[in-house]
Amino acid sequence: MTEIDGEHAQQALASRNEDVCSECLERAELVSALSDHIASVARSNRKVSELLALDNEELVAAVEGGDCDYVLGDRKRSESSSLEKGLERQGLFAICLHSNAYPRGLAQLSDMPAALYFRGCRGRLQMLDRLCISIVGARRASPYGLEVARAIGAGLASAGVTVVSGMAFGVDAAAHRGALEAGGSTVAVLAGGVDRPYPRSHLRLYEEICEKGLAVSELAPGTEPRRWSFPARNRIMAAFSAMTVVVEAGKRSGSLITADLATTLGREVGAVPGPVNSHLAQGTNALIADGAKLIRDTEDVLDEFQIERPPPGDPADSEVLDDRQRRILSLIESGSNTLDQLVSDEGEGTAIAAVAELEIKGFIRRGHDGRYIRTGKGLSPQR
Amino acid sequence: MLASIRTYALAGVEAREVTVEVDIQLGLPAFNIVGLPDAALRESRERVRSALKNSGFEFPLKRITVNLAPADLHKAGPSFDLAVACAILVASEQVNGEGLTGYAVCGELALDGGVRPVNGTLVFAAGAREAAMENLIVPLENVEEALLVDGVKLIGLKRLEQIKSVADGSMNTIGRHRRRRQKPPPTGVDLADVRGHAGAKRALELTAAGGHNLLMIGPPGSGKTMLARRLPGIMPPLRHEEAVEATRIHSVAGALNGSSLIERRPFRAPHHSISPVALVGGGNPVRPGEISMAHNGVLFLDELAEFSRMPLEALRQPLEDGHITVMRASGSFTFPARFTMVAATNPCPCGFAGDRKAPCACTPAALNRYRLRMSGPLLDRIDIMLRIDRPRLEELHGESRPEVSGTVLERVIEARERQVARLSGDGIGCNAQMGSMLVRRHCRLSKGAEKLLVQAEGALTLGGRGYVRILRLARTAADLRSSETIEVEDMAAAVTYRHARSDEAAA
Numbered sequence: 001m002t003e004i005d006g007e008h009a010q011q012a013l014a015s016r017n018e019d020v021c022s023e024c025l026e027r028a029e030l031v032s033a034l035s036d037h038i039a040s041v042a043r044s045n046r047k048v049s050e051l052l053a054l055d056n057e058e059l060v061a062a063v064e065g066g067d068c069d070y071v072l073g074d075r076k077r078s079e080s081s082s083l084e085k086g087l088e089r090q091g092l093f094a095i096c097l098h099s100n101a102y103p104r105g106l107a108q109l110s111d112m113p114a115a116l117y118f119r120g121c122r123g124r125l126q127m128l129d130r131l132c133i134s135i136v137g138a139r140r141a142s143p144y145g146l147e148v149a150r151a152i153g154a155g156l157a158s159a160g161v162t163v164v165s166g167m168a169f170g171v172d173a174a175a176h177r178g179a180l181e182a183g184g185s186t187v188a189v190l191a192g193g194v195d196r197p198y199p200r201s202h203l204r205l206y207e208e209i210c211e212k213g214l215a216v217s218e219l220a221p222g223t224e225p226r227r228w229s230f231p232a233r234n235r236i237m238a239a240f241s242a243m244t245v246v247v248e249a250g251k252r253s254g255s256l257i258t259a260d261l262a263t264t265l266g267r268e269v270g271a272v273p274g275p276v277n278s279h280l281a282q283g284t285n286a287l288i289a290d291g292a293k294l295i296r297d298t299e300d301v302l303d304e305f306q307i308e309r310p311p312p313g314d315p316a317d318s319e320v321l322d323d324r325q326r327r328i329l330s331l332i333e334s335g336s337n338t339l340d341q342l343v344s345d346e347g348e349g350t351a352i353a354a355v356a357e358l359e360i361k362g363f364i365r366r367g368h369d370g371r372y373i374r375t376g377k378g379l380s381p382q383r
Numbered sequence: 384m385l386a387s388i389r390t391y392a393l394a395g396v397e398a399r400e401v402t403v404e405v406d407i408q409l410g411l412p413a414f415n416i417v418g419l420p421d422a423a424l425r426e427s428r429e430r431v432r433s434a435l436k437n438s439g440f441e442f443p444l445k446r447i448t449v450n451l452a453p454a455d456l457h458k459a460g461p462s463f464d465l466a467v468a469c470a471i472l473v474a475s476e477q478v479n480g481e482g483l484t485g486y487a488v489c490g491e492l493a494l495d496g497g498v499r500p501v502n503g504t505l506v507f508a509a510g511a512r513e514a515a516m517e518n519l520i521v522p523l524e525n526v527e528e529a530l531l532v533d534g535v536k537l538i539g540l541k542r543l544e545q546i547k548s549v550a551d552g553s554m555n556t557i558g559r560h561r562r563r564r565q566k567p568p569p570t571g572v573d574l575a576d577v578r579g580h581a582g583a584k585r586a587l588e589l590t591a592a593g594g595h596n597l598l599m600i601g602p603p604g605s606g607k608t609m610l611a612r613r614l615p616g617i618m619p620p621l622r623h624e625e626a627v628e629a630t631r632i633h634s635v636a637g638a639l640n641g642s643s644l645i646e647r648r649p650f651r652a653p654h655h656s657i658s659p660v661a662l663v664g665g666g667n668p669v670r671p672g673e674i675s676m677a678h679n680g681v682l683f684l685d686e687l688a689e690f691s692r693m694p695l696e697a698l699r700q701p702l703e704d705g706h707i708t709v710m711r712a713s714g715s716f717t718f719p720a721r722f723t724m725v726a727a728t729n730p731c732p733c734g735f736a737g738d739r740k741a742p743c744a745c746t747p748a749a750l751n752r753y754r755l756r757m758s759g760p761l762l763d764r765i766d767i768m769l770r771i772d773r774p775r776l777e778e779l780h781g782e783s784r785p786e787v788s789g790t791v792l793e794r795v796i797e798a799r800e801r802q803v804a805r806l807s808g809d810g811i812g813c814n815a816q817m818g819s820m821l822v823r824r825h826c827r828l829s830k831g832a833e834k835l836l837v838q839a840e841g842a843l844t845l846g847g848r849g850y851v852r853i854l855r856l857a858r859t860a861a862d863l864r865s866s867e868t869i870e871v872e873d874m875a876a877a878v879t880y881r882h883a884r885s886d887e888a889a890a
Binding site for chain 2 (some may be wrong): 169170342370
């Protein structure tokens with residue numbers, strides 16, 4: 001990494017009232033421009049990490065990209081201010097590692113990104129100053145995993161914590177949605193350029209995140225996500241946050257790698273337990289057995305950092321369920337979670353009435369496969 | 384010599400009057416048919432020529448011109464054969480033209496002079512009655528069908544040569560058909576065959592009584608198809624006007640094979656490989672599709688996700704309007720298509736999402752695609768959604784005495800009669816057809832029911848549509864209890880059974 005006189009550069013930036021310097025932008029552009037080359041050379045995550053830690057000249061050589069200046073072409077000649085204006089036109093902004101706003105956590109990485117591109121309101125950069133928690137997990141999550149991710153995302157956001165995730169299918173999206181429901185304190189770290197939401201079917205989610213939170217990427221706008229850029233993105237997620245929570249993970253899930261990264265960086269790792277005979281809980285249960293913190297709910301996360309719980313605003317939280325509702329609820333919790341089963345267990349009148357009431361009160365929801373899911377409501381005992 | 388005979392053409396499920404004019408002049412022998420005939424009609428010439436000759440008549444070796452008026456209406460099909468032959472016979476003075484005035488004629492000819500049945504005779508008879516044309520000559524095999532229309536005197540011909548007897552007055556018309564309204568024959572399957580599925584059976588009852596569209600989600604082999612097939616056995620019989628309409632449609636499709644009005648509500652289950660035209664209607668000649676055959680009945684879409692996008696898209700207009708309009712160069716035809724839609728689907732491509740024993744093997748992208756396919760305007764029209772699973776052991780053996788279809792049917796009939804009485808002034812026949820205005824007018828809520836509804840509105844994302852949907856369902860649930868007021872238990876049933884789309888599918 002080119003040794004720029006850090007302090008000097010920082011002062012220079014501050015004096016110009018800018019957040020990004022041309023050298024860092026150049027570096028970011030270089031990496032993005034070499035994306036295809038990196039893709040063909042990088043065979044493992046470690047290799048990617050090694051590559052990204054090289055300085056410009058070495059990097060180009062390592063990926064056989066030809067000549068550094070050639071790769072950058074016209075971009076090298078632009079002034080940082082005009083580059084910034086270009087970004088502004090696209091509704092984006094960037095900060096570089098010399099800026100005060102650069103997340104401290106990222107500085108720990110040996111291959112830290114030179115610049116970060118953002119989409120969203122600039123004022124919301126202060127979200128990065130608050131406690132950041134990353135929520136990751138299986139893409140093919142079960143309704144249970146999705147519900148837990150959503151609930152923790154919502155709970156953390158309500159408590160003033162920033163929820164960081166990757167906007168992928170499954171747990172990521174659920175966590176973002178939970179946070180958005182609770183006011184929007186969420187950051188999506190993308191594997192492509194910040195203007196390239198992936199997966200494409202999450203476009204609406206992406207737009208909501210940009211509206212209420214922030215989307216961020218280390219790659220220049222217009223860069224398509226590649227295989228190598230996903231684990232690269234995961235390292236950023238691990239480094240951003242004080243804790244990475246894995247909600248559901250099979251034995252070989254990518255989220256386990258993110259958890260490992262977090263540990264290497266000295267961050268906390270939390271995991272949500274699951275049924276022992278569920279393949280989606282193999283990874284998370286193993287993490288717990290290996291020493292990760294057992295996470296049941298928002299409180300478990302907040303306790304780790306001694307954050308104040310938000311006052312129990314909703315009086316319905318302490319709502320008492322009547323016998324009938326309680327019986328049906330425990331049936332659903334124990335797996336009897338379709339209407340036919342409940343009617344068979346408790347009779348039609350009871351089942352139908354109780355299900356309607358429980359759904360309205362928020363204790364259960366409908367899953368996309370038609371089953372009922374126990375939400376997180378009312379589960380935390382008074383602490 | 385000039386002669387003309389009246390006949391009818393099919394336009395959708397209506398009859399249009401056509402006049403067959405024949406002019407025979409001296410000149411080189413020729414036989415031309417003009418007036419926008421289609422291919423089948425053009426082939427008429429060969430059939431008419433052979434039939435005439437083989438019936439002992441002479442085929443005039445002159446210049447014969449046949450005109451089918453009006454000239455700008457496209458005519459299709461072989462049902463004009465008989466009329467053309469008759470007109471030729473009259474024009475060539477082989478048969479007494481006066482004896483045939485006041486008769487409309489329809490039928491196809493066989494080469495040997497026999498008269499073949501055609502589609503749509505019922506519709507022709509209705510058209511004849513409307514045109515105050517009292518007498519209709521039809522193929523003998525179509526007489527039963529045509530007799531379903533009152534006020535038209537019929538003559539059924541088996542052979543072309545019989546037309547002589549008609550013309551000289553020696554053949555009698557057939558009088559009114561004495562028909563009794565028969566109870567429809569048993570369907571062969573009964574609700575009591577189904578063990579377990581208590582919640583699902585109630586959903587079927589709601590669907591049968593109120594006409595609500597139903598979606599069943601479940602893994603393969605869970606019983607969705609079995610349940611759907613029990614629906615016809617608990618559906619209320621058709622009212623007279625509905626029966627007439629259904630019979631008309633079946634007549635046009637050539638699907639009438641009984642001598643009486645269709646009594647049982649149609650139940651159509653097209654295979655998922657069906658083409659859009661076969662599903663909604665069209666083709667050449669324009670024929671009614673499955674949705675029209677299902678008019679006032681049930682359209683069962685098994686394996687909903689396997690249907691290709693086009694036929695499903697084609698369902699949108701009829702689901703909205705209750706009819707389908709097919710446009711052709713020859714004009715536009717409207718077929719009635721107001722049906723109850725019942726759909727069954729797997730929760731995901733491999734079928735096992737949500738199953739604890741078998742892990743879902745689908746990739747997230749495939750899952751997402753599948754769910755996106757499932758959302759949309761089609762699902763918006765579904766009132767009831769239910770998860771169906773194979774019953775557990777205790778459910779299979781637990782039920783003491785499951786209700787038979789007959790018992791359920793009684794409740795359903797009573798509930799439907801209440802609806803008909805209540806809604807007769809509004810032009811609809813069941814609760815599922817109520818829009819927001821009617822729902823407000825007809826749904827009287829108890830205090831408890833109203834409280835639950837307000838809570839539901841606040842807690843669940845209902846939207847305007849969801850709100851109307853819940854009230855409709857509650858109205859049916861109350862009707863099934865013979866209650867005019869909607870009580871809290873009805874509202875609870877509506878909330879529980881409603882079709883709720885989880886937000887995972889939406890974004």
